Amino acid sequence: MSDMAVKKEIFMKRLEREIKTVGIMIDIYCRKHHGGDRFCESCQELYYYARQRSLKCQYGEDKPVCGKCQVHCYKPKMKAKIREVMKFSGQKMIYSHPILAILHLMAKRKKAPSTKKRE
Numbered sequence: 001m002s003d004m005a006v007k008k009e010i011f012m013k014r015l016e017r018e019i020k021t022v023g024i025m026i027d028i029y030c031r032k033h034h035g036g037d038r039f040c041e042s043c044q045e046l047y048y049y050a051r052q053r054s055l056k057c058q059y060g061e062d063k064p065v066c067g068k069c070q071v072h073c074y075k076p077k078m079k080a081k082i083r084e085v086m087k088f089s090g091q092k093m094i095y096s097h098p099i100l101a102i103l104h105l106m107a108k109r110k111k112a113p114s115t116k117k118r119e
């Protein structure tokens with residue numbers, strides 16, 4: 001495999017993990033606040049939205065975690081919602097999914113690239 005392919009592979013793994021982390025956070029939040037066994041309609045929508053934003057991130061392989069990003073590509077309504085979810089579930093995840101939570105914290109320490117768009 002070329003260096004590029006390896007980099008891409010690592011990136012896809014990271015993206016997958018990030019999306020998975022968001023899914024778990026929404027799940028924890030929804031169970032507690034909306035009571036169902038699986039995502040309610042609005043949490044489902046939030047999850048798909050977050051997933052799509054991650055996949056379409058303008059930074060591509062340099063993507064920072066969304067909380068650190070300076071672009072804020074989320075719609076205000078979705079942004080407020082995902083913030084609430086992360087605030088609520090972030091702490092709880094340390095107990096239920098310690099490895100994912102720690103990896104997420106580590107990714108958060110990575111500095112976000114500047115807001116300058118890629119040419």
Ligand SMILES: [Zn+2]
Nearest residue numbers: 030034040043
């Ligand atoms: Zn819900």
